[in-house]
Amino acid sequence: MIKVSVFYPNGAGAKFDMAYYLATHIPLVRQKLGGACKGIAVDQGIAGGSPGAPPTYMASGHLLFNSVEEFQSAFTPHAASIMGDIPNFASVQPIIQLSEVKL
């Protein structure tokens, strides 16, 4: 199983609309990716690791797929509409990472 993580960096003035993300963006992603996407998780940053430290990421979304190939096949045809929705809820560009789920 692979995980596509989309991290929205925190920073001065950075904004993230979690209500829009959950109500509009995630359903859009789910609809466009279809059955290739085996699961979706969403985290909202609370704090960093040191007392009083802010979170590194305002929010992150994590999508599960059977393989990198299945992710690419599902995502590529819809990349423009999915990525084009980002300015509707985030003032920053996300960091994207592909990982293998080990546990």
Add this chain to the structure above:
Amino acid sequence: MIKVSVFYPNGAGAKFDMAYYLATHIPLVRQKLGGACKGIAVDQGIAGGSPGAPPTYMASGHLLFNSVEEFQSAFTPHAASIMGDIPNFASVQPIIQLSEVKL
């Protein structure tokens, strides 16, 4: 539910021993945190979001707790032994983030 994420940054010469992490560190964490820890996930970085880009993180671990307070109560008495094991498998200091699980 809250998630404590521990991200190990990638970089020139950075090393991470996934075999040790899975066989020794995660069982240590599980034993020390006991029942307060409701779940553990481990990701191994494969790639970044652009073609040919390296992953931002070599690996990450994610621990679930009912609340920040339950995490702190479980972790604080064992912080030294858990954090002290990190040099046994990683050549870098991790970035730690607390998040609220929204989905």
